[in-house]
Amino acid sequence: MSDNMAETKPSYEALAARLAKAESYLQAIRSGKVDIIVGADAALSVQLAETQQALEKRTEELAKTNVTLQNEVAEHKQAQEELAKYRDHLEELVEERTAELSRTVEEVERQRWAIMNVLQDLSRSNKKLALEIEERKQAEEQVQAALREKEVLLKEIHHRVKNNMQVISSLLSLQANQIEDEHMRGLFKESQNRIRSMALIHEKLYGNSDLAQIEFEDYLYTLASNIFRSYLKTGIQFIIEAEDIFLDIKIAIPCGLLINELISNALKYAFPEGRTGNIYITMCPTDDNDLVITVRDDGIGFPEGIDFRDTDSFGLQLVNMMAEQLSGTIELNSKEGTTFIITFPVKGEDHE
Numbered sequence: 246m247s248d249n250m251a252e253t254k255p256s257y258e259a260l261a262a263r264l265a266k267a268e269s270y271l272q273a274i275r276s277g278k279v280d281i282i283v284g285a286d287a288a289l290s291v292q293l294a295e296t297q298q299a300l301e302k303r304t305e306e307l308a309k310t311n312v313t314l315q316n317e318v319a320e321h322k323q324a325q326e327e328l329a330k331y332r333d334h335l336e337e338l339v340e341e342r343t344a345e346l347s348r349t350v351e352e353v354e355r356q357r358w359a360i361m362n363v364l365q366d367l368s369r370s371n372k373k374l375a376l377e378i379e380e381r382k383q384a385e386e387q388v389q390a391a392l393r394e395k396e397v398l399l400k401e402i403h404h405r406v407k408n409n410m411q412v413i414s415s416l417l418s419l420q421a422n423q424i425e426d427e428h429m430r431g432l433f434k435e436s437q438n439r440i441r442s443m444a445l446i447h448e449k450l451y452g453n454s455d456l457a458q459i460e461f462e463d464y465l466y467t468l469a470s471n472i473f474r475s476y477l478k479t480g481i482q483f484i485i486e487a488e489d490i491f492l493d494i495k496i497a498i499p500c501g502l503l504i505n506e507l508i509s510n511a512l513k514y515a516f517p518e519g520r521t522g523n524i525y526i527t528m529c530p531t532d533d534n535d536l537v538i539t540v541r542d543d544g545i546g547f548p549e550g551i552d553f554r555d556t557d558s559f560g561l562q563l564v565n566m567m568a569e570q571l572s573g574t575i576e577l578n579s580k581e582g583t584t585f586i587i588t589f590p591v592k593g594e595d596h597e
Contacts, residue, residue: 414440434475435509435560441471442505446497459497462487465526468501469508476512480521487528490536496571496591500538503567506560507540507585515544515583522582536591541584553577 414437421433445468449459462485469483492500504526511524525541547553553561554575564585568575573589 411444414444438472438475438505438509439502439563442468442501443498445471446494446501458491458493461490461492461497461500461528464497464501465504465528468505469524469526472505472508472512476509478512478516480519481512481516482523483526484523485526487526490528490530492591499567499570503564503571503587504538504540506564506567510560511540511542511544511583515542515546517545520544530591531588534590535588538587539584541582543582546581547577547579547583549579 417433417437417440421430421437424430424433445464446459449464449467465485465487466483469485473481473483508524508526515524516522522543525539527537527539527541529537531537554565556562565575568587568589571587571589573587576586576588578584578586
């Protein structure tokens with residue numbers, strides 16, 4: 246055992262020596278006296294040089310790493326600042342948007358209440374309108390009923406007037422049959438024709454759906470036929486042109502009397518001694534809202550030296566009276582027969 250201890254003792258001393266040597270080298274390294282170490286131990290100096298280079302290289306790497314870390318820290322800090330600014334900006338936007346949404350909600354709510362008020366007003370208006378429509382409908386029904394009643398009354402009036410005039414015409418006919426004087430009998434016949442011309446208008450209105458006016462062409466055909474039968478003339482033709490002429494009773498009666506007289510005069514005087522010919526009756530409107538009546542025959546013509554405006558003939562006096570009542574004018578053309586032209590307004594005039 247003592248031998249072993251003797252063997253290990255130098256080892257400890259050697260280790261201690263080496264440790265002391267290493268500490269002296271370390272002190273030299275720390276103090277920068279590397280030459281001492283190199284001089285002492287060439288192999289160690291090489292290792293120390295390599296170690297020093299490695300340390301310097303590592304130090305440079307650490308310095309670069311440190312710079313990189315500082316840059317990254319700075320960038321991270323800048324990113325945090327920008328993130329903080331962006332967060333603040335987002336918070337401002339959120340606050341603004343929240344405020345805007347609040348205002349929008351308030352506006353929508355206000356509009357909703359306004360719409361509800363409008364709907365309520367519309368509902369009340371609709372109820373009121375429905376009531377007014379119902380009242381108007383009832384009023385229109387009453388008006389229609391009154392109108393139908395008046396139409397019935399008007400028809401009855403026209404019917405009674407026509408019947409009364411026929412009675413008068415019949416009385417004149419009976420009276421004429423008791424008269425031996427041909428001239429007086431002719432006067433009665435003319436009066437009958439005048440009454441028939443007026444009765445015929447009431448008859449047409451009574452049978453017409455429109456009580457305000459009559460279709461005058463149909464009236465002229467019937468009037469001319471009645472006058473023709475009363476004079477028992479042969480060989481004379483009537484040509485009538487009055488298409489789409491509609492007249493109310495205020496104009497129709499004086500027109501009927503006027504045309505009755507002119508046709509009667511033509512039948513009495515234009516075709517003596519069995520002479521044949523034609524009688525033309527035309528009615529046409531003008532662009533000035535006038536109506537032109539033309540009664541023309543191709544007979545012997547109107548006698549010269551007679552002023553139709555100033556004559557003892559009752560028929561011509563009646564023609565002038567009716568033209569004046571219509572606020573119209575009358576002209577005479579005696580070339581190639583006799584032509585009477587009567588022009589009068591049909592609108593904007595009050596024909597009494």
